[in-house]
Amino acid sequence: MEERILNTKIRVYSYNELGEDDKKLVEMARRATSRAYVPYSEFHVGAALLLDNGEIVTGANQENAAFPAGTCAERTAVFYAAARYPGARFVSIAIAAWQNGDFVEDPVSPCGVCRQAILEYERLGGRPIDLLLCGRDVVYRIEGIRALLPLSFEKF
Ligand SMILES: [Zn+2]
Numbered sequence: 274m275e276e277r278i279l280n281t282k283i284r285v286y287s288y289n290e291l292g293e294d295d296k297k298l299v300e301m302a303r304r305a306t307s308r309a310y311v312p313y314s315e316f317h318v319g320a321a322l323l324l325d326n327g328e329i330v331t332g333a334n335q336e337n338a339a340f341p342a343g344t345c346a347e348r349t350a351v352f353y354a355a356a357r358y359p360g361a362r363f364v365s366i367a368i369a370a371w372q373n374g375d376f377v378e379d380p381v382s383p384c385g386v387c388r389q390a391i392l393e394y395e396r397l398g399g400r401p402i403d404l405l406l407c408g409r410d411v412v413y414r415i416e417g418i419r420a421l422l423p424l425s426f427e428k429f
Pocket of ligand 1: 345346347348383384385386387388
């Protein structure tokens with residue numbers, strides 16, 4: 274028997290420690306939370322995705338009475354970006370959440386389905402997509418979605 278241990282490196286930043294590009298992306302993700310449609314969960318999530326052509330695409334979660342029809346902020350942004358700018362590579366994505374009148378204290382991370390969706394675009398782009406997971410006072414910076422989805426399902 275052999276034991277293997279998988280590690281995930283997370284860099285923890287205060288907002289002021291971020292570079293200007295990251296600050297902009299974080300702010301756009303935070304602003305995008307106001308565009309969520311969440312009458313059921315009341316959990317507003319926003320995502321801002323930077324593309325290698327300089328464009329920033331935002332998304333917000335959209336719920337539906339038929340629950341499976343809704344979608345997360347991350348996939349809203351990723352799928353829109355892929356449809357609007359085919360061939361553009363994704364550089365980084367910031368994710369923020371707002372609930373009960375404030376941004377959530379702990380950084381939010383993408384759900385498993387979104388991790389899988391982001392992974393496919395990471396593979397297509399041929400380079401890691403950096404993640405900026407926003408809490409109220411700290412931002413987790415993670416290099417590449419694979420760090421959050423070890424042993425992922427991939428088409429080879
Ligand atoms: Zn999701």
